[in-house]
Amino acid sequence: QKEVEQDPGPLSVPEGAIVSLNCTYSNSAFQYFMWYRQYSRKGPELLMYTYSSGNKEDGRFTAQVDKSSKYISLFIRDSQPSDSATYLCEAAGNKLTFGGGTRVLVKP
Amino acid sequence: NAGVTQTPKFQVLKTGQSMTLQCAQDMNHNSMYWYRQDPGMGLRLIYYSASEGTTDKGEVPNGYNVSRLNKREFSLRLESAAPSQTSVYFCASSGLQGYSNQPQHFGDGTRLSIL
Numbered sequence: 001q002k003e004v005e006q007d008p009g010p011l012s013v014p015e016g017a018i019v020s021l022n023c024t025y026s027n028s029a030f031q032y033f034m035w036y037r038q039y040s041r042k043g044p045e046l047l048m049y050t051y052s053s054g055n056k057e058d059g060r061f062t063a064q065v066d067k068s069s070k071y072i073s074l075f076i077r078d079s080q081p082s083d084s085a086t087y088l089c090e091a092a093g094n095k096l097t098f099g100g101g102t103r104v105l106v107k108p
Numbered sequence: 109n110a111g112v113t114q115t116p117k118f119q120v121l122k123t124g125q126s127m128t129l130q131c132a133q134d135m136n137h138n139s140m141y142w143y144r145q146d147p148g149m150g151l152r153l154i155y156y157s158a159s160e161g162t163t164d165k166g167e168v169p170n171g172y173n174v175s176r177l178n179k180r181e182f183s184l185r186l187e188s189a190a191p192s193q194t195s196v197y198f199c200a201s202s203g204l205q206g207y208s209n210q211p212q213h214f215g216d217g218t219r220l221s222i223l
Contacts, residue, residue, distance in 0.1 A: 036214075043214035044151070046211045046212075098152075
């Protein structure tokens with residue numbers, strides 16, 4: 001079993017909808033949680049970075065961390081076709097581990 | 109801003125050949141990392157370097173060697189390439205040592221095919 005689990009999708013939504021992405025993890029030592037966006041044939045780029053539990057908002061993006069449930073989420077409001085990409089979660093602490101990525105398609 | 113630069117972008121090798129993948133960062137970061145990305149497997153850490161002069165194994169180090177040439181450069185070497193090493197390789201860097209205080213900045217990858 002992977003230490004960070006992520007549904008591979010694909011997740012298809014209409015333009016303007018809210019995209020909801022989730023990861024679960026098993027290592028209690030993880031303290032830092034990141035979300036990256038990866039376009040085809042490009043490297044991952046950081047979207048959100050959170051430490052411990054709580055919410056963080058940046059424009060259309062909101063990241064949530066629930067350490068009691070070992071559950072992290074990313075929400076994208078007012079989704080655009082340009083949001084179509086693969087989204088990777090990462091957890092770090094005594095080690096660092098990525099989820100397998102969720103492919104998202106936002107249809108015009 | 110260049111960020112993390114990887115060379116080459118594409119490469120085809122024959123089984124048994126050797127090759128070095130190059131990575132350089134211009135952000136004055138202490139830590140650097142090498143990953144491979146395969147379909148359905150996500151990013152898997154091959155080796156990392158917490159600071160200049162140190163290197164450590166990650167999740168999948170077998171068949172690879174690394175060199176932290178200086179603070180800017182971190183190379184990955186395949187001594188005898190195998191078809192199982194066909195993958196996309198990403199280099200990354202981050203500001204503080206080891207695993208703490210992420211996040212990482214990634215290059216655009218090297219697509220490596222081994223026949």
